[in-house]
Amino acid sequence: MLHRVQQTARYLGSAGADDRHATETARILRQLGADEELVVAGILHDAAKPANTLLWHRVAGVLLDAAPRVRARLARGRSTFARYLDHARRGAEMARNDGASERVVRLIARHHQRPVTEDERLLARADREALP
Numbered sequence: 001m002l003h004r005v006q007q008t009a010r011y012l013g014s015a016g017a018d019d020r021h022a023t024e025t026a027r028i029l030r031q032l033g034a035d036e037e038l039v040v041a042g043i044l045h046d047a048a049k050p051a052n053t054l055l056w057h058r059v060a061g062v063l064l065d066a067a068p069r070v071r072a073r074l075a076r077g078r079s080t081f082a083r084y085l086d087h088a089r090r091g092a093e094m095a096r097n098d099g100a101s102e103r104v105v106r107l108i109a110r111h112h113q114r115p116v117t118e119d120e121r122l123l124a125r126a127d128r129e130a131l132p
């Protein structure tokens with residue numbers, strides 16, 4: 001029992017906010033009529049985002065969309081910022097290694113790019129509406 005409480009406390013302390021974002025994204029997708037695969041993509045889309053991502057990482061990430069080559073260079077390496085910049089690609093790789101379908105892998109890989117399919121539009125909308 002105590003072990004479970006400690007486990008839960010550690011879980012909420014480290015990944016609580018991200019976990020809420022994942023479940024909220026999935027909930028909104030269900031509400032929008034998404035099928036189970038799209039809901040899975042919603043749960044997993046930010047799985048590779050570092051737990052200690054800071055606000056400036058997100059702001060800089062948006063600004064760097066205007067400079068893709070600089071962005072790509074900064075996304076290499078092990079720093080929190082590099083792993084944040086690369087989280088869509090890394091998350092897609094993790095999902096593929098875990099046996100996710102190509103549709104799910106692709107949705108995760110592209111979730112910070114301009115949506116071009118109906119699936120991508122739905123995920124982008126749920127992602128945005130699920131922001132804390």
Ligand SMILES: [Fe+2]
Nearest residue numbers: 045046111112
């Ligand atoms: Fe993301």
Ligand SMILES: [Fe+2]
Nearest residue numbers: 021045046127
């Ligand atoms: Fe997200």
